[in-house]
Amino acid sequence: MKGWRGSRQGGDSASSPVAVERSLTSSSSIRLGRVQPQAPGHRTVFCNDRDANHLAKYKGNAVSTTKYNVITFLPKGLYEQFRRVANLYFLTISCLSFTPVSPVSPITNVIPLSLVLFVSLVKEAFEDWKRLQNDMTINNSCVDVLQEQRWESIPWKKLQVGDIVRVKQDGFFPADLLLLASTNPDGVCYTETANLDGETNLKIRKALEKTWDYVAPEKASEFKGEIQCEQPNNSLYTFTGNLILQKQTIPIGPNQILLRGCNLRNTEYIVGAVIFTGHETKVMMNAMNVPSKRSTLERKLDKVIATLFGVLLCMCLIGAIGSAVFVNKKYHYLELWISGDSQQFNPRNRFVVFVLSIFTLITLYSPIIPISLYVSIEMIKFIQSTKFINNDLHMYHSETNTPALARTSNLNEELGQVEYIFSDKTGTLTRNLMEFFKCSIGGETYGTGVTEIEMGAARRNGLNIKEKTASNTAREKGFNFDDARLMHGAWRNEPNPDMCKEFFRCLAICHTVLPEGEETPEKLRYQAASPDEAALVTAAKNFGFFFYRRTPTMIYVRESHVEKIGKVQDVTYEILNVLEFNSTRKRQSVVCRYGDGRLVLYCKGADTVIYERLASGNDELKKISREQLEQYGEAGLRTLCLAYRNLSPETYESWNEKFIQAKSSLRDRERKLDEVAELIEKDLTLIGCTAIEDKLQEGVPSCIETLSRAGIKIWVLTGDKLETAINIAYACKLINNDMKQFVISSETDAIREVESRGDQVEIAQFIRETVKNELQKCHEEAQHIVHGSTGQKLSLLIDGKCLMYALDPNLRSTLLSLSLSCSSVVCCRVSPLQKAQVTRLVRKGANKITLSIGDGANDVGMIQAAHVGVGISGMEGMQAVMASDFAIAQFRFLTDLLLVHGRWSYLRLCKVVSYFFYKNLTFTLTQFWYTFQTGYSGQRFYDDWFQSLYNVIFTALPVIIVGLLDKDVNASLSKKYPQLYKQGIDNAFFNWKVVGTLACFSVYQSVIVYNFAIASSTTGLTSAGKILGVWDISTAAFTCLVITVNLRLLMMCNTVTRWHSISVGGSILAWFIFIFIYSLVFVNKGTYFTIYVLMSTAYLYLLAILVPIVALLGDFLYQGAQRWFYPYDYQIVQEIHRHEPESIGAGLLEVGNQLTPEEERRYAFALLPRERSKHTGFAFDSPGYESFFATQQGVSAPQKPWDVIRRASMKPKSKSPRTSRH
């Protein structure tokens, strides 16, 4: 954490809460990795002079992200493998088996270990090969380099420091470059840094004036500059250096640097000099070592393995004690008194016997720890993620052409146990697409649209609202309004045409939007601080009030139909003052002068603040409007009230003096401006109100409802304001009016009052006290409700400032316990750091499985902090996706990801793990029972090869098939009964009870297998009177064992496909084939010919039928009784739907891709390039909004509307970076 805070420039003392607050919000500009201390000294680059640079021996531009090369592959790969405890264990056992204490020959352990290592290494090699290919593509992509006054295309890897390169439009920068010249005037170029920080808005880079001319190759070849700059480092936003050109030293900063990994936009080409190459580029030095996450199931598995190891030690101890007691000189035929080859059976030194026996027995019982478990799990998960998750057509988003992507295969089963989802709002739940949806003018409501929320509510009430077919009205992004009464000048016939006119003018004039591009309604684009504003101006345009140009003092509007229908005229309004928006004012005003001298103040803002400032009278209109506002709010729309006030010149002049005074004051300017604004923003006349729909992503409400039925609790963490967050929470069905809501907000009068006094220490103390009291109060109340019988659901709303105090160690537990008793929690105005903190709080504090989902760079922290991180792909930058474990295109795909894939993976892996555990325990126990009858000598029961192939051949494949194909109920039922997911949350299928039950069955089965084989053979003869030896009996016992464990697997299956039968049958067959060959070939083995003799006895057949059935009878009884008396939910669902045929996939698939025209339209808009304003509030607030430049320049103040206007005045009209395409 310290790095985050410390990285801000100092000034305020760190203890001051404001400083902390600011540093928290400022961290929205995410740093990749930690900034490393810079190497001392500097580097000097001679541009355009390869020979001079050669001396410095800079690294080449080739990059390699591979882990191994041909030489290091084996040692390094093996080292990686042996870092796993299990592999190390087996290595130790293998070494032990080379010593005389070993009862088994080395092959017993070496073969499985080598196989496991081989498979793992092949996987590593394959992955590294893919990385190598990727590197090669990058290294071999070409770039133009200046050679002999010409541009020569050479591969990236040949690029050297000091080269002059040309990068064309949309091309990637091959290395870190110093921007020399651009085809744009003023040496400006635009870059997209999505690969670095995930932001898709364009950033401007500007070349030094001195170098603007080096565009053409002939000119550029004359360039002989010397760059002195810092050593390579990983700080993306800093750069210091000097360019020495013609004996002049010009400082260069980050503004002239083009980073590798970014690409060029809206610029024909640029010319740059290479400064850092290859691994020394900033992006490569930032290459994140994403900490690999392990799933909870695997960690649990480790505990089981540790327990098994404990059991192993106990078994060894018992055996070793037995051995020490047993050895006795009386067994003369054992020649124990002759110490011979070892001390192992020397009765004179029983302690040595004991110690050596422990080693013997560990080697003998080593298969109790399933060697192939980890590699099998890895294979299963790998196939699950690459074949199932990545290929799921249900999770393919055709509009953005994005399939789901499992970026790690470690966490598949973790998806089946998620209890808490932390979701970002913008871009995840909503599309960050504001559409003008409805409005009310003079008490008359317009707009025929029906929101998704309304439809959902109607559907719940049993009404069937047919979506109105989209009319042919020209609609565009930001404008989803349809009402013939207002369009095309029809408003003139409405009862209140003057009011309409005011309404439209207010929309067209009162804003801080910048028009960009050609001044026609079709081509012009609006640049706004928030999409709400753009939507409002777009609405005005559609109503015939087309705002097309702005100068610092004027607004140009092309008005239609004002005089009469069809007439178009250009009108200018002089903007006298702009009273900008901020979160305390919650309104924005513009004072303007009409051409005819009329002075008007237009104001728009939140209903509460506008209503306070309305002139008295006209209560009827206020009442009607208020009702309409409430309706809009219920429908999930974002509302604004519009009002105006006519000003007399005298009033205005006197006020303007105060305003200018305030504006020029040096201290407390903002507060003074606010106060002055109060003076004129009064006696307003209400015009009407607007309702903007914050478009939810498709299917979000139903997805959230499904997930919450599955027992998953969803928290929304957003940078938005409280009101906006509540609004969205309602829209997403996270909160409803039946819930008890706890609101802990810092926006109370009391806090505001203290804040206005400005004493930081006092503010901090006061807020802390308030938060503490509030928390405790809420907590008590929550406890009361939870223990009561009302069954009321709770929800908590808390804002970032309060959260900061609530996360204090003293209050943390209260916060946690309060929030855990709530079914939904909304945290608003939180910084990226706080998002991560909240995630960590639940993860660590409540020990629950968490999932974070988000789309932007500000979500990276929480994505990495959660057990499972999900990134929204296909729309935004890559930052969130790069940090995530799974990437999906839409929030709603979470249903499939969790309820289908996650749940199945969990079920499957539980089965796989418990089966492995079972089969190896059973095997080893038969061995253990035998120890008691061999004088505890550690004599093996089975042949070496039986033991070594047991894990890797005779029981390997079926369990993998089950891990891939088993499913309790099919995908559609999984989603139809989301409650089935709860068993994953409760970890019902892999807990100590399950393990214990399995262990009991293991003991039972091993006793049956061993004793039946033994008991029926002691006097069992062949009919030719011959007696069976140990190897004959063990072969028979092993046959029974293989059959039993394989059939046992079939009993665990919910579904039996062809592959199940093939693999189970195949495994049993493999055993027979093996033994037929083996017992024929190896004459020196005890097993020579055994199977042929056994096959000639009735004994084998009787046993092979009897033993598996008796052994499995216990399981059968258990399963039958369990299903009868304590059925699992999935079993009931299976029964309910037992007669339904497996749904035919193709038909189901079409559903996802059939779009209504309305949906198609929505997608079309979703694909349009969007305004990038992450935090759009109630109206057009941008709390914590910081532009890339602000961060870069070390300016932490949010961008102000007047900045926008100033920029407007500076920028030539035709040069808009967005639209210009040269």
Next chain:
Amino acid sequence: MDQKNKNSKKPVYSKFSQQELPAWKPILTPGWVIASYITIGALFIPIGLLAWTASDSVVEIVDRYDEACVPDDFSKNPQSYIQNPNIKKTCTRSIKVPKKLVAPIFVYYQLENFYQNHRRFVKSRSDKQLRDVKAENDTKFCLPIAYDYDNKPIVPCGLIAWSLFNDTYKISTRGKDISIEKKGIAWKSDAKAKFGSNVYPKNFQKDGLIGGATLDESIPLSEQEDLMVWMRTAALPTFRKLYGKINTDIEAHDTIKVEIQNNYNTYKFGGRKKLVLSTTTWIGGKNDFVGMAYISVGGICLFMAINFILLYVFRPRRLGDPSYLSWNRHPIT
């Protein structure tokens, strides 16, 4: 499916990747449970009866002779008797035949508390040496019985061969000797492949340490059937080994006289020696266990079937009853 352009990342449909492979979805319904139990019961009881009758028809005579063959004056200290080479070890036992023994009758010796499966014992052999005359020196695992005092390799080496059983039996009934055939008592595979026809015993049972039986050095190992039988290591400390075959019937109520050379020292470790005469049937020797196991398992299954039927009648559970779903039992509050 209009995604025909090549850039489409749309996954290709396959039943496998969409996890829609056709599958049989068995549900363990009460019907299935009951039917399975009845089937198992119905199959197992007849098999069990068959096996049991077969086993029952086997006539088996077991006679423990280790204690009885120790003269009374040595009964306190049988070791001094068995280790004294000067005392005659012959001992005669009379055994009543309860039922007619139909040829072939198999003669076994049974040792108890003899750990032929002890790890030290099991591994103390050289299969290579037994098979191949050239591998004479392959005595790696045979210690301590690998070389004689002249450091020549012992063939067959190792503890197992060295401790070869050396009691002998002579059987007569009604005063007539009954010949015990010693040919064909070993596994054919052993004689053929595991014991070489050109390997002759060498330096065996020489010098000091007295083991068990000696071997005729003129007969190749592939014909030393006693050795082969002995070297087929037993699984348990109590085991039988085939001694020979009798090819004549022995009538019921006859008395058999057995003349035993009681050489093998089991007294030291408290072992027991028994002589066994047994006939065989298709199932092998006398083995009640298999039959009884089948019968009892079948019985248990029928019993379970009845229980489940009763359950089904008195406490039925409707299949797919939604009220059993956990969220219907305890609605989520």
